[in-house]
Amino acid sequence: MNIELNIKTLIVKKPLKLDCGKVIKDFPIAYETFGSLNEKKDNAILAFHALTGDQFVAGVNPVTKKDGWWSYAVGPGKAIDTNKYFVICSNVIGGCMGSYGPSHINPDTKQIFGANFPVITINDMVNAQYNLLEHFGIKRLFSVVGGSMGGMQVLQFVSNFPNKAKTAIPIACTSSHSAQNIALNELGRQAITADINWSEGNYTIEKKNPNKGLAVARMAAHITYLSKKGLQEKFGRKLQERDDLKFGFDADFQIESYLRYQGSVFVDRFDANSYLYITRAMDYFDLGKQFNDNLSDAFKKTKTKFFIISFTSDWLYPTQENKDIVIALNAIGADVGFVEIETDKGHDSFLLDIPDFLNAFKNFLDKSY
């Protein structure tokens, strides 16, 4: 993957101390904006992306040439109405779309970081992105929103900056990565590092390409984004352009072909080391632990109004884990709404055109503005 684009970038001059202890400064945050910031600067929404997302939340992604990852939710008249709101989305640090990440040059060695990039956390990501508020002169955001890892960032943001967002919408997420979540991420990391071309993280310098391992990691993850029932309804045992089984190892079944395709297109837009670092940040996420295992304490200073959304068929971050956040907020009398959306689309639901979800999302925002 080699992206050469004119990407909007904020160079953060102010030093940031990462959770690992390392202090970084003069680091880039690549971002995009959608809609217009109003005069009172009270209509800004900071959207956080998920594991493999980027700043191209809407419009056309210049790398994939496809619609932005949240095009169903963000745009004129949509849930996040860009006629009304000013949306900021930035690539997380550790990412591969322009923000400070493992494919950048290490200023100390003048070499690409690779596996020498510091291990970062969700907290680090959020603290880095906070600089965008200052950049735009925004005193308080109208909302912080995000699904999956984006939802984790929402939770961490409100905890870190209790007076900096009027509302918060964590979607299909968790306050703490479960053993199964960690296991699935570790599987992806093992697939990448098992690829001989990963070369201990130095594949770019050595002009190698761990695409096979990265594709396997993506396939593993992709299965977890869909529900068993959804897969059965969409693919079942349908054959791929053939009348009968071929007694070989080509893709007999449509689901095999689909998975292989998902793996192959992913490697054109994502960096293997970024996959390692971002999954690590997710696994390290345990917001309650930052407050002596009392999740409520993470939010005790905030007046932010929460709206939490989960999906019935999401087995990666099931409703119960979303409800646990609601319970923690209720315990301190915080302002919190919650809805569980009925769907067979699994964890991926937050990215899809699901009217019940998008309507609830839109209503909450418009009502709160």
Place this chain on the structure above:
Amino acid sequence: MNIELNIKTLIVKKPLKLDCGKVIKDFPIAYETFGSLNEKKDNAILAFHALTGDQFVAGVNPVTKKDGWWSYAVGPGKAIDTNKYFVICSNVIGGCMGSYGPSHINPDTKQIFGANFPVITINDMVNAQYNLLEHFGIKRLFSVVGGSMGGMQVLQFVSNFPNKAKTAIPIACTSSHSAQNIALNELGRQAITADINWSEGNYTIEKKNPNKGLAVARMAAHITYLSKKGLQEKFGRKLQERDDLKFGFDADFQIESYLRYQGSVFVDRFDANSYLYITRAMDYFDLGKQFNDNLSDAFKKTKTKFFIISFTSDWLYPTQENKDIVIALNAIGADVGFVEIETDKGHDSFLLDIPDFLNAFKNFLDKSY
């Protein structure tokens, strides 16, 4: 993996036509027996193993030096009481513990088969193993039993040989591999073939070793054998011999260390090509389709008494898929019992010391004898 053992083997002289069309003969079936066949030869139980199992159902496995895979269920006084019953278990064709498989010599080329081994099916496995009845002079088995892929073989056996088993116990299985099942197996196959040392299946000839890919496949599968809740209770976010996170990619969490261990020990006892072929056989399994999508017709000629067992937390072959078999049997008035065992242990439950399961298993057998 290089196993040199004195393994009991039946060389099947009679030609067997495989589903792919190829006819094989003079092929080996490696087997073990436990207990004694009585004079009337009416106390024999044919146990079928799962994906990574073998003929060493009880006693000590000579390769792993550990207890056989079904030691909790098979032995003196156990569910399958070897003081009473004569247990036969053989390595499936396609396997790597002595039966006709991809690590054998292709008689046509005098080279190791590798990826030139024919794609086999559950039907082929069962037809191959049927030869053991003739070998032991058994007219009718007391029972056919197995969990997971072993259960699929139970279903296929009764369908193929409706008068050859008095009872049948399919456990934690399905009559048709779902899209999610196929996706997960395809993931494992992709992990193996992504390993450059797989060498298009010729790793043995080329003295290479696709252990990294095979280990990733095993880790992926292992996650599916356990339930989310079971993983959380056993591992949660417990750290591996450290007080705090290390901000690196070593195994910080116990679950990571556990998965890596599962991958590393697996490659010492299993063959990568066998993994490809056996998962393919599972994916091809669709018993109903063999009878114009009427699963009941698969069993309409049989008087075999069924007992079907499922586990609440098994998400690989959930209770509903086991119940679908019960429904198909009920529809033709077959003799069928069913029990769903409450447990957090996931699909792996059929291998574990779960008293409710083992008691139900034992009671059914002893009552039916």
